Amino acid sequence: MESMGGGSALQFRVGQPKLFGFNHKCKKEHSLQLIDLNDLKLKTHTNFKLVLSHCHKDSQTPILQSGNFGASFDENWLLKTKGKEVASCLNGRNIYLVGMMGSGKTTVGKILSESLSYSFNDSDDYVEQAMGGTSVAQIFKQGGESFFREYETEALQKLSMMPRQVVATGGGAVIRSINWRYMRQGITVFLDVPLDALARRIAAVGTDTRPLLHFDSGDAYTKAFMRLLTLSKKRSEAYANADATVSLLTLAACLQLEDVLDITPTAIATEVLVQIEKYLRDNNR
Ligand SMILES: Nc1ncnc2c1ncn2[C@@H]1O[C@H](COP(=O)(O)OP(=O)(O)OP(=O)(O)O)[C@@H](O)[C@H]1O
Ligand SMILES: O=C(O)C1=C[C@@H](O)[C@@H](O)[C@H](O)C1
Numbered sequence: 001m002e003s004m005g006g007g008s009a010l011q012f013r014v015g016q017p018k019l020f021g022f023n024h025k026c027k028k029e030h031s032l033q034l035i036d037l038n039d040l041k042l043k044t045h046t047n048f049k050l051v052l053s054h055c056h057k058d059s060q061t062p063i064l065q066s067g068n069f070g071a072s073f074d075e076n077w078l079l080k081t082k083g084k085e086v087a088s089c090l091n092g093r094n095i096y097l098v099g100m101m102g103s104g105k106t107t108v109g110k111i112l113s114e115s116l117s118y119s120f121n122d123s124d125d126y127v128e129q130a131m132g133g134t135s136v137a138q139i140f141k142q143g144g145e146s147f148f149r150e151y152e153t154e155a156l157q158k159l160s161m162m163p164r165q166v167v168a169t170g171g172g173a174v175i176r177s178i179n180w181r182y183m184r185q186g187i188t189v190f191l192d193v194p195l196d197a198l199a200r201r202i203a204a205v206g207t208d209t210r211p212l213l214h215f216d217s218g219d220a221y222t223k224a225f226m227r228l229l230t231l232s233k234k235r236s237e238a239y240a241n242a243d244a245t246v247s248l249l250t251l252a253a254c255l256q257l258e259d260v261l262d263i264t265p266t267a268i269a270t271e272v273l274v275q276i277e278k279y280l281r282d283n284n285r
Contacts, residue, residue, distance in 0.1 A: 075266045083117075085277070089277070094185065094187070095112065097272075098173065101171040103192075104193065105122075113166035115273065121168070126159060130155065131151065136148065145172075152173055187243050187280075188241070190242035192246060193248045193260060195229055199228055243279045244275035244276055
C-alpha cells in the first residue's frame with residue numbers, strides 16, 4: 001500500500017519476504033517508511049517494533065526517527081539480533097563467502113563475523129602470511145596461478161579445522177573441487193553481484209592487487225568488465241554450488257535502491273544471515 005502527495009510518500013511494505021532493513025539513502029524528496037520486521041522471527045514478540053523514519057533528499061541519514069535512533073543504529077540492531085539468532089543454530093560451523101573479485105566478501109565478512117561473535121579470516125591473507133608476507137600479486141608473478149592455487153587449497157584446509165569463523169575466500173577458490181571438500185564442512189554463501197557493478201568498483205580502485213584483472217592500458221571499466229565476463233562464464237556453475245546465495249539485484253529491489261552499489265555492507269551481511277537461516281531451515285541442518 002502506498003500513498004503519495006505533495007512530494008512525500010508514505011509507504012507500507014508489509015509481508016515482503018526478504019524485507020528487513022532501511023533505505024537510508026532515500027531517493028525521494030521526503031519519504032516515510034514503515035518497515036515490517038516480521039521476517040526477523042524474534043524469539044519473543046515483545047521485542048517487535050515498527051520503526052518510523054523520515055529523511056530528506058540531501059541527507060545521508062534520516063532526520064526524524066522513532067526514538068532517537070539513527071538509521072545506522074537500526075541497521076546494526078537488526079544485524080546484531082539476527083546474528084545472535086543464527087549463531088545459536090550454527091553449532092560453531094564456519095561460514096565461507098564465495099564470489100567474484102570485488103564482490104565484498106572481505107568487507108561483508110568482517111561485519112558478519114562480528115554479528116555472529118565469530119573470528120574473521122581472509123584466505124588470500126592466509127596465503128600471504130604462509131608465504132612470509134609475499135603479496136598475492138607477487139605470488140602470481142613468481143609462480144603463476146597454479147602455484148597460488150596450491151597454497152590457497154592448503155589455506156582452506158587449515159581454516160576448515162578451526163571452528164567459529166567467517167572466511168572470505170579468494171574469487172577463484174570455487175574452481176577446485178578439493179576446496180569444496182573443505183568448505184562443505186561449513187556453510188557456503190555466494191555473494192552474487194552484477195558484473196557491471198563489479199567492473200565499476202574495480203575500475204575505481206584499480207587492479208594492482210588483482211593479478212587476473214590487471215591490464216596495461218585502455219579504458220579501465222571496459223577491460224575490467226571483459227575480464228570479469230570471461231572469468232564469470234567459467235565460474236558461474238561453481239558459484240551456484242554454494243548452499244545459499246545473496247543476490248544484490250534482488251536485495252536492491254527489496255530496498256528500493258536503483259544501484260546495487262548503494263547497498264550498505266551491513267544490509268548485505270543481514271541478508272547473508274537471512275539466507276543462511278533459510279538454508280538451515282529448508283535442509284533441517
Ligand atoms: N557494500 C559495499 N558498499 C561500499 N563499498 C563496498 C561494499 N562492499 C565492498 N566495497 C568496496 O569494494 C571493494 C572490494 O571489496 P572487498 O575487498 O570486500 O571484495 P572481495 O570480494 O573481498 O574482493 P577480492 O576477492 O578481490 O579480495 C573494497 O574497496 C570495498 O571497500
Ligand atoms: O578470482 C580470482 O581468481 C582471484 C581472486 C583474488 O581473491 C585472489 O585470490 C587472486 O587474485 C585470484
